[in-house]
Amino acid sequence: MEGLLEQRDPRRRRDQDPVGIPWRYDRPADREVASLVTACLAYGQVELLRDAANRALEPLGPTPAARLQDRGVPADAYDGFTYRMTKGPDLVDLLEAIRSALTEHGSLEAVYAGRVSASGISDDDTDPTALHRERASAFVRWLRSARRREELARGFTYLLPDPADGSACKRLHLFFRWMVRGPDGVDMGLWDAADPSELLMPLDTHTSRLCRYIGLTDRKSVDGKMARIVTRRLRELDPQDPVKYDFALCHLGISEDCIHTRSEEHCPGCPIEAICTLD
Ligand code: SF4
Known part of the structure; x- marks a missing residue:
């Protein structure tokens, strides 16, 4: 796994990754907002x-x-917006929720930090991610409730899934990775409200398959439980920073260096070939 980190050049790959978009902004406040918007849309190719x-x-x-x-969501700017499940009104909901966070709390970090205190976590939950998971869920619930509607559009809740529902919530955990880890040229390290040791792996179909190949889990469902299992195993390698492997693993798939089948063209030289159990 350390070989994987060494062989991948994160800075060179950053501009092909979604995280390259928020890095274009200079101010931390703008990077934070651009990160949440980008991470929420980080599904598909x-x-x-x-x-x-x-x-x-x-x-x-x-x-x-x-x-x-200062001026709110630009009127009519998103009327024709569409990206797969996300339509213009869903995006406006997200931006209005972000606007509420900024006007009421000053930043998204303040919303995250202010939702749950450590005393709200049960003493017998010794998982280092416990407080973060509670805060992540409360963060989403706050943003959803900022729209002050009884019925929220499905397209909006798809952008902001609640980890308490049991799903892996890859995009949300990606956002937290960008905010909390670093700065290391990829992750931005803008937040002090959480520690890298508390983060969860942002698992999607591709990274979860790679995690299975190298024996981090044999679970089939890509869900919150799998994210906790994988993170626990990675913590054995680096207790302080278990999700540091995410970017490199993810880019094995993005770069198509791994095509999820054994191949004479792709496998020789793969940094995790020695531990890959795929037949
Ligand atoms: S050894 Fe081959 S199948 Fe296994 S992760 Fe590497 S490229 Fe993919």
């Missing part, structure tokens, strides 16, 4: 989702945090 995130952020100009706080 990477080129397409990057295009969708660029289209979502473009109407907010070079300072999206100030734009949302």
Whole structure:
């Protein structure tokens, strides 16, 4: 696994990754907002989702945090927006929720940090991710409730899934990885409210398959439980920073260096070939 980290050049790959989009902004407040918008849209093919995130952020100009706080969501800017499950009104819901966070609490981090205190976590839950999981769920519930509607659009809740529902919530945990880890040229390290040791692996179909190949889990369902199992195993390698392997693992798939089948073309030289159990 350390070989995998060494062989991948994260800075060179950053601009092909969704995280390259928030890095374009100079101010931490703008990176935070651009990160949540980009991470929420981080489903589907990477080129397409990057295009969708660029289209979502473009109407907010070079300072999206100030734009949302001072002048709100630009009227009509998202009327024709569509990206797979996400339509213009879903995106407006997300941006309005972010705007509420900024106007009421000053930042998304403040919403995250203020939702749950450590005393709210049961003493017998010794999992280092316990407080973070509670806060992550409360963070989502706060953003959802900021729309002050009894019935939320499915497209909006798809953008902001609640980890308490049991799903892996890859995009949400990706956002937390960007905010809490680093700065290391990929993750931005903007938040102090959580520690890298508390984070959960942002698992999707592709990274979960790789995790199975190298024996981190044999679980079939890609869900919150699998994310906890994989993170626990990675903590054995690095207790302080278990999700540092995520970017490199993910890019084995994005770069198509791994095509999820044994191949003479792809497997020799793969940094995790010695531990890959795929037949
Ligand atoms: S050894 Fe081959 S199948 Fe296994 S992870 Fe590497 S490229 Fe993929």
